[in-house]
Amino acid sequence: QSVLTQPPSASGTPGQRVTIYCSGSSSNIGSNTVNWYQQFSGTAPKLLIYRNNQRPSGVPDRFSGSKSGTSASLAISGLQSEDEAVYYCASWDDSVIAVAFGGGTKLTVL
Amino acid sequence: ELQLVESGGGLVQPGYSLRLSCAASGFTFSNYWMHWVRQAPGKGLVWVSRINEDGTGTTYADSVKDRFTISRDNAKNTLYLQMDSLRAEDTAVYFCTRGYTSSASCFDPWGQGTLVTVSS
Numbered sequence: 001q002s003v004l005t006q007p008p009s010a011s012g013t014p015g016q017r018v019t020i021y022c023s024g025s026s027s028n029i030g031s032n033t034v035n036w037y038q039q040f041s042g043t044a045p046k047l048l049i050y051r052n053n054q055r056p057s058g059v060p061d062r063f064s065g066s067k068s069g070t071s072a073s074l075a076i077s078g079l080q081s082e083d084e085a086v087y088y089c090a091s092w093d094d095s096v097i098a099v100a101f102g103g104g105t106k107l108t109v110l
Numbered sequence: 111e112l113q114l115v116e117s118g119g120g121l122v123q124p125g126y127s128l129r130l131s132c133a134a135s136g137f138t139f140s141n142y143w144m145h146w147v148r149q150a151p152g153k154g155l156v157w158v159s160r161i162n163e164d165g166t167g168t169t170y171a172d173s174v175k176d177r178f179t180i181s182r183d184n185a186k187n188t189l190y191l192q193m194d195s196l197r198a199e200d201t202a203v204y205f206c207t208r209g210y211t212s213s214a215s216c217f218d219p220w221g222q223g224t225l226v227t228v229s230s
Contacts, residue, residue, distance in 0.1 A: 002154065033213045037155070044205055045147075045155060047218040051211060056218065088155050092214035098171050099145075099157035099215045 003100035022089030034072040112136040119224030132189040132206030140184040143209030148202035
């Protein structure tokens with residue numbers, strides 16, 4: 001059972017906009033920044049969004065992040081087949097004194 | 111080029127020990143927090159441990175506390191994870207990653223991972 005809650009799956013068609021949500025609590029998302037990772041099958045995760053809504057260089061602006069209260073979201077616009085991956089949210093948790101990851105959301109492009 | 115390369119994984123019996131290494135290059139290793147994150151087969155990411163820049167501060171997930179020890183050698187640009195009293199549930203790919211920005215859960219880059227299998 002992950003401290004941060006994500007839907008196990010999401011899907012969309014090419015060109016569509018998809019949003020993945022990450023729900024937490026006051027001890028994690030509510031008081032710390034959220035980061036998002038993209039992981040393709042059999043490879044290491046890659047930083048996708050940091051500090052709630054910042055994109056590292058090289059990440060397309062189709063990817064955007066936001067945070068409100070104890071929840072965060074990752075939006076992908078202009079969905080492409082190469083966006084098929086598992087997406088994880090992460091935040092520091094002040095109560096367990098550890099990094100919390102969401103369980104991951106597998107995105108399928110139909 | 112930023113690079114992290116893990117090594118030391120393998121098959122080990124329950125109760126035994128293993129030490130993982132992570133060789134860093136392309137950045138000033140001694141300036142960054144470093145972390146270990148693991149992923150059991152077919153499962154999600156789980157944070158394991160972190161160490162501060164000079165090695166004087168460490169934090170562990172409850173699941174590995176008192177069994178695992180994180181350390182670093184800044185002269186060798188290498189991060190370590192000593193894993194003792196291994197259990198079947200420690201079976202996972204272990205990733206080494208660098209702390210990025212002041213956010214405690216921000217990691218970039220990641221190594222390719224090394225597989226640890228705990229089985230008799």
